Amino acid sequence: MSNDLDDKIAIVVGASSGMGRATAASLAAAGTTVVAAARREAALEELQSDAQANGHQLEICRIDTTVREDVERLIQQVADRHGRVDLLVYATGTNIPDRSLDVLTPDTWEMMLATNLTGAFLCTRAVVPVMRQGGGGLIVYLSTGAVQMPDVSGVAYQASKHGLSGLAHGTRVEEKANGIRTTIIFPGLCKTEILDKRPVPTPQEVLAQALEPQDVADAVLFVANLPPRAIVPELQLFPSRL
Ligand SMILES: NC(=O)c1ccc[n+]([C@@H]2O[C@H](COP(=O)([O-])OP(=O)(O)OC[C@H]3O[C@@H](n4cnc5c(N)ncnc54)[C@H](OP(=O)(O)O)[C@@H]3O)[C@@H](O)[C@H]2O)c1
Numbered sequence: 001m002s003n004d005l006d007d008k009i010a011i012v013v014g015a016s017s018g019m020g021r022a023t024a025a026s027l028a029a030a031g032t033t034v035v036a037a038a039r040r041e042a043a044l045e046e047l048q049s050d051a052q053a054n055g056h057q058l059e060i061c062r063i064d065t066t067v068r069e070d071v072e073r074l075i076q077q078v079a080d081r082h083g084r085v086d087l088l089v090y091a092t093g094t095n096i097p098d099r100s101l102d103v104l105t106p107d108t109w110e111m112m113l114a115t116n117l118t119g120a121f122l123c124t125r126a127v128v129p130v131m132r133q134g135g136g137g138l139i140v141y142l143s144t145g146a147v148q149m150p151d152v153s154g155v156a157y158q159a160s161k162h163g164l165s166g167l168a169h170g171t172r173v174e175e176k177a178n179g180i181r182t183t184i185i186f187p188g189l190c191k192t193e194i195l196d197k198r199p200v201p202t203p204q205e206v207l208a209q210a211l212e213p214q215d216v217a218d219a220v221l222f223v224a225n226l227p228p229r230a231i232v233p234e235l236q237l238f239p240s241r242l
Pocket of ligand 1: 013014015016017018019020021037038039040041043063064065066091092093094115142143144145186187188189190191192193194195213
């Protein structure tokens with residue numbers, strides 16, 4: 001390991017299930033001090049007891065990323081307790097069954113943008129000053145392969161994920177002099193709870209070829225392991241057979 005993950009403080013937002021959960025658990029297993037955040041407290045507590053049973057360091061914090069005060073409280077608490085934040089992973093994301101343009105409403109559009117994009121902005125805005133003070137850091141955003149290959153995941157979902165690219169790249173360019181790097185990961189189909197929100201169930205034979213959450217966690221750890229002189233601005237991770 002070139003970047004000594006066992007010496008780092010990481011926040012994973014959207015850590016109660018799927019890719020975020022796998023990432024939080026993997027970072028903790030690598031020795032990183034992890035703060036896992038999401039809305040579902042019971043799921044976070046389960047993640048924490050699994051980690052503790054394996055002797056890993058993992059703290060939890062209940063937040064809704066669409067609520068500015070929640071995000072600011074999370075980052076402040078971590079900064080106060082640990083003195084710095086080295087890594088923030090924005091794994092939060094959602095979708096809705098009523099996703100096609102003919103059934104999407106202004107309210108559901110707003111909810112999608114708030115969760116997938118504005119929440120990432122709020123986290124970035126809160127964590128950047130802490131990272132600057134610590135001499136740098138890495139922010140990893142989970143996007144979707146639908147950015148490269150438009151699909152039927154919905155216009156609000158795709159618009160929010162395209163917006164995430166602007167946030168990731170703009171932050172990287174503005175903050176590179178402060179040692180802050182960003183990576184945006186574009187995963188393809190992955191077996192997680194978000195698929196339960198599809199209007200039509202995903203066929204079992206397709207699911208059988210999908211990524212596992214651990215594959216995405218491994219990609220995050222690969223990026224987080226790189227030394228500060230190196231950066232992966234974008235990383236595409238697709239199931240090889242789909
Ligand atoms: N699975 C796929 O096929 C796939 C493919 C490409 C990209 N992605 C993206 O990958 C990322 C991770 O999703 P996943 O597939 O792992 O799905 P998931 O298991 O549903 O995880 C989504 C996470 O986001 C959290 N979240 C949702 N709304 C939130 C809010 N308002 N505040 C705080 N946390 C919130 C959820 O926690 P709570 O509900 O507890 O708050 C959960 O931990 C998402 O950005 C998704 O768009 C998924």
